[in-house]
Amino acid sequence: MTEEVHELFQAGGTEQLPDNPALIGGVCKECGYVFFPMQTYGCEKCGSTELSPKTLTGRGTLIASAFVHMPVGTPRDTPFLVGSIQTEDGAILRSVLEAPDDAMLIPGMSMITKLVPETRPNHGPQDLRFIPVED
Ligand SMILES: [Zn+2]
Incomplete structure:
Protein backbone atom coordinates (compact mmCIF):
# COMPACT_ATOMS: atom_id res chain seq x y z
CA MET A 1 0.00 0.00 0.00
CA THR A 57 -12.21 28.16 4.89
CA GLY A 58 -8.94 30.08 5.18
CA ARG A 59 -9.99 31.99 8.27
CA GLY A 60 -9.43 31.14 11.89
CA THR A 61 -8.48 32.24 15.36
CA LEU A 62 -4.96 32.43 16.75
CA ILE A 63 -4.40 30.08 19.68
CA ALA A 64 -0.70 30.74 20.25
CA SER A 65 2.38 31.93 18.40
CA ALA A 66 6.15 31.72 18.79
CA PHE A 67 9.34 32.71 17.03
CA VAL A 68 11.47 29.88 15.72
CA HIS A 69 15.19 30.61 15.84
CA MET A 70 16.62 27.16 15.12
CA PRO A 71 14.35 25.21 12.78
CA VAL A 72 14.65 21.45 12.49
CA GLY A 73 14.42 20.09 8.96
CA THR A 74 13.87 22.30 5.95
CA PRO A 75 15.94 25.48 6.23
CA ARG A 76 14.23 28.84 6.30
CA ASP A 77 15.53 32.29 7.08
CA THR A 78 15.31 32.73 10.84
CA PRO A 79 13.70 33.82 12.97
CA PHE A 80 10.23 33.12 11.66
CA LEU A 81 6.86 33.00 13.32
CA VAL A 82 4.73 29.92 13.74
CA GLY A 83 1.30 29.73 15.24
CA SER A 84 -1.47 27.37 16.21
CA ILE A 85 -4.74 28.30 14.58
CA GLN A 86 -8.25 27.00 14.94
CA THR A 87 -10.09 27.38 11.67
CA GLU A 88 -13.73 28.39 11.52
CA ASP A 89 -14.48 24.79 10.58
CA GLY A 90 -12.96 23.61 13.86
CA ALA A 91 -9.67 22.12 12.65
CA ILE A 92 -6.54 22.99 14.61
CA LEU A 93 -3.31 23.38 12.68
CA ARG A 94 0.13 24.91 12.83
CA SER A 95 1.30 27.34 10.19
CA VAL A 96 4.03 29.80 9.46
CA LEU A 97 2.67 33.30 10.19
CA GLU A 98 3.45 36.55 8.47
CA ALA A 99 3.03 39.75 10.45
CA PRO A 100 4.60 43.22 10.56
CA ASP A 101 7.52 43.52 12.99
CA ASP A 102 5.52 45.68 15.36
CA ALA A 103 2.35 43.59 15.16
CA MET A 104 0.91 42.35 18.42
CA LEU A 105 -0.17 38.76 17.99
CA ILE A 106 -2.76 38.07 20.62
CA PRO A 107 -4.47 34.73 21.15
CA GLY A 108 -8.05 35.01 19.97
CA MET A 109 -7.36 37.38 17.11
CA SER A 110 -8.58 36.60 13.59
CA MET A 111 -6.14 35.21 11.02
CA ILE A 112 -6.57 34.53 7.30
CA THR A 113 -4.63 32.63 4.68
CA LYS A 114 -2.40 34.14 2.05
CA LEU A 115 -0.20 32.60 -0.64
CA VAL A 116 3.44 33.64 -0.86
CA PRO A 117 6.18 32.58 -3.29
CA GLU A 118 7.83 29.38 -2.07
CA THR A 119 11.51 29.81 -1.20
CA ARG A 120 12.30 26.19 -0.38
CA PRO A 121 13.37 23.79 -3.15
CA ASN A 122 10.98 21.03 -4.27
CA HIS A 123 7.94 22.48 -2.56
CA GLY A 124 6.03 23.84 -5.55
CA PRO A 125 5.63 27.47 -6.57
CA GLN A 126 3.66 28.77 -3.60
CA ASP A 127 3.45 28.37 0.15
CA LEU A 128 0.73 29.26 2.62
CA ARG A 129 0.87 31.76 5.46
CA PHE A 130 -1.61 32.99 7.99
CA ILE A 131 -1.70 36.74 8.50
CA PRO A 132 -3.53 38.78 11.16
CA VAL A 133 -6.67 40.67 10.11
CA GLU A 134 -8.34 43.68 11.60
CA ASP A 135 -11.79 42.71 12.82
ZN1 LIG B 1 -14.76 10.38 14.11
Whole structure:
Protein backbone atom coordinates (compact mmCIF):
# COMPACT_ATOMS: atom_id res chain seq x y z
CA MET A 1 0.00 0.00 0.00
CA THR A 2 1.36 3.37 -0.94
CA GLU A 3 0.78 6.41 1.19
CA GLU A 4 -1.58 8.87 -0.44
CA VAL A 5 -0.21 12.34 -0.85
CA HIS A 6 -2.75 15.04 -0.21
CA GLU A 7 -2.51 18.65 -1.26
CA LEU A 8 -2.51 20.98 1.75
CA PHE A 9 -4.20 24.00 0.24
CA GLN A 10 -5.73 25.39 -2.94
CA ALA A 11 -5.41 28.88 -4.39
CA GLY A 12 -9.16 29.31 -4.63
CA GLY A 13 -11.16 30.01 -1.53
CA THR A 14 -14.41 28.70 -0.17
CA GLU A 15 -17.88 30.07 -0.70
CA GLN A 16 -17.64 31.87 2.66
CA LEU A 17 -14.20 33.31 1.94
CA PRO A 18 -13.60 33.28 -1.82
CA ASP A 19 -10.57 35.58 -1.90
CA ASN A 20 -8.34 33.64 0.48
CA PRO A 21 -6.84 30.23 -0.23
CA ALA A 22 -8.71 27.30 1.26
CA LEU A 23 -7.12 24.53 3.29
CA ILE A 24 -7.70 20.93 2.33
CA GLY A 25 -8.60 19.05 5.45
CA GLY A 26 -10.99 16.26 6.18
CA VAL A 27 -14.10 15.34 8.08
CA CYS A 28 -15.11 12.14 9.84
CA LYS A 29 -18.39 10.81 8.46
CA GLU A 30 -18.99 9.00 11.72
CA CYS A 31 -18.64 11.75 14.33
CA GLY A 32 -18.20 14.95 12.32
CA TYR A 33 -14.68 15.68 13.62
CA VAL A 34 -12.90 18.16 11.33
CA PHE A 35 -9.13 17.96 10.93
CA PHE A 36 -6.17 19.19 8.90
CA PRO A 37 -4.39 17.97 6.90
CA MET A 38 -6.46 15.27 5.17
CA GLN A 39 -5.33 11.78 6.17
CA THR A 40 -6.75 8.30 5.77
CA TYR A 41 -5.37 6.52 8.84
CA GLY A 42 -8.41 7.02 11.03
CA CYS A 43 -10.35 9.63 12.99
CA GLU A 44 -8.37 11.02 15.93
CA LYS A 45 -11.57 11.27 17.91
CA CYS A 46 -13.54 8.06 17.24
CA GLY A 47 -11.17 5.87 15.24
CA SER A 48 -13.46 5.56 12.22
CA THR A 49 -11.78 5.24 8.84
CA GLU A 50 -14.79 6.81 7.11
CA LEU A 51 -12.95 10.04 6.36
CA SER A 52 -13.54 12.33 3.42
CA PRO A 53 -11.72 15.43 2.18
CA LYS A 54 -13.23 18.76 3.20
CA THR A 55 -12.30 22.21 1.95
CA LEU A 56 -11.75 24.43 4.98
CA THR A 57 -12.21 28.16 4.89
CA GLY A 58 -8.94 30.08 5.18
CA ARG A 59 -9.99 31.99 8.27
CA GLY A 60 -9.43 31.14 11.89
CA THR A 61 -8.48 32.24 15.36
CA LEU A 62 -4.96 32.43 16.75
CA ILE A 63 -4.40 30.08 19.68
CA ALA A 64 -0.70 30.74 20.25
CA SER A 65 2.38 31.93 18.40
CA ALA A 66 6.15 31.72 18.79
CA PHE A 67 9.34 32.71 17.03
CA VAL A 68 11.47 29.88 15.72
CA HIS A 69 15.19 30.61 15.84
CA MET A 70 16.62 27.16 15.12
CA PRO A 71 14.35 25.21 12.78
CA VAL A 72 14.65 21.45 12.49
CA GLY A 73 14.42 20.09 8.96
CA THR A 74 13.87 22.30 5.95
CA PRO A 75 15.94 25.48 6.23
CA ARG A 76 14.23 28.84 6.30
CA ASP A 77 15.53 32.29 7.08
CA THR A 78 15.31 32.73 10.84
CA PRO A 79 13.70 33.82 12.97
CA PHE A 80 10.23 33.12 11.66
CA LEU A 81 6.86 33.00 13.32
CA VAL A 82 4.73 29.92 13.74
CA GLY A 83 1.30 29.73 15.24
CA SER A 84 -1.47 27.37 16.21
CA ILE A 85 -4.74 28.30 14.58
CA GLN A 86 -8.25 27.00 14.94
CA THR A 87 -10.09 27.38 11.67
CA GLU A 88 -13.73 28.39 11.52
CA ASP A 89 -14.48 24.79 10.58
CA GLY A 90 -12.96 23.61 13.86
CA ALA A 91 -9.67 22.12 12.65
CA ILE A 92 -6.54 22.99 14.61
CA LEU A 93 -3.31 23.38 12.68
CA ARG A 94 0.13 24.91 12.83
CA SER A 95 1.30 27.34 10.19
CA VAL A 96 4.03 29.80 9.46
CA LEU A 97 2.67 33.30 10.19
CA GLU A 98 3.45 36.55 8.47
CA ALA A 99 3.03 39.75 10.45
CA PRO A 100 4.60 43.22 10.56
CA ASP A 101 7.52 43.52 12.99
CA ASP A 102 5.52 45.68 15.36
CA ALA A 103 2.35 43.59 15.16
CA MET A 104 0.91 42.35 18.42
CA LEU A 105 -0.17 38.76 17.99
CA ILE A 106 -2.76 38.07 20.62
CA PRO A 107 -4.47 34.73 21.15
CA GLY A 108 -8.05 35.01 19.97
CA MET A 109 -7.36 37.38 17.11
CA SER A 110 -8.58 36.60 13.59
CA MET A 111 -6.14 35.21 11.02
CA ILE A 112 -6.57 34.53 7.30
CA THR A 113 -4.63 32.63 4.68
CA LYS A 114 -2.40 34.14 2.05
CA LEU A 115 -0.20 32.60 -0.64
CA VAL A 116 3.44 33.64 -0.86
CA PRO A 117 6.18 32.58 -3.29
CA GLU A 118 7.83 29.38 -2.07
CA THR A 119 11.51 29.81 -1.20
CA ARG A 120 12.30 26.19 -0.38
CA PRO A 121 13.37 23.79 -3.15
CA ASN A 122 10.98 21.03 -4.27
CA HIS A 123 7.94 22.48 -2.56
CA GLY A 124 6.03 23.84 -5.55
CA PRO A 125 5.63 27.47 -6.57
CA GLN A 126 3.66 28.77 -3.60
CA ASP A 127 3.45 28.37 0.15
CA LEU A 128 0.73 29.26 2.62
CA ARG A 129 0.87 31.76 5.46
CA PHE A 130 -1.61 32.99 7.99
CA ILE A 131 -1.70 36.74 8.50
CA PRO A 132 -3.53 38.78 11.16
CA VAL A 133 -6.67 40.67 10.11
CA GLU A 134 -8.34 43.68 11.60
CA ASP A 135 -11.79 42.71 12.82
ZN1 LIG B 1 -14.76 10.38 14.11
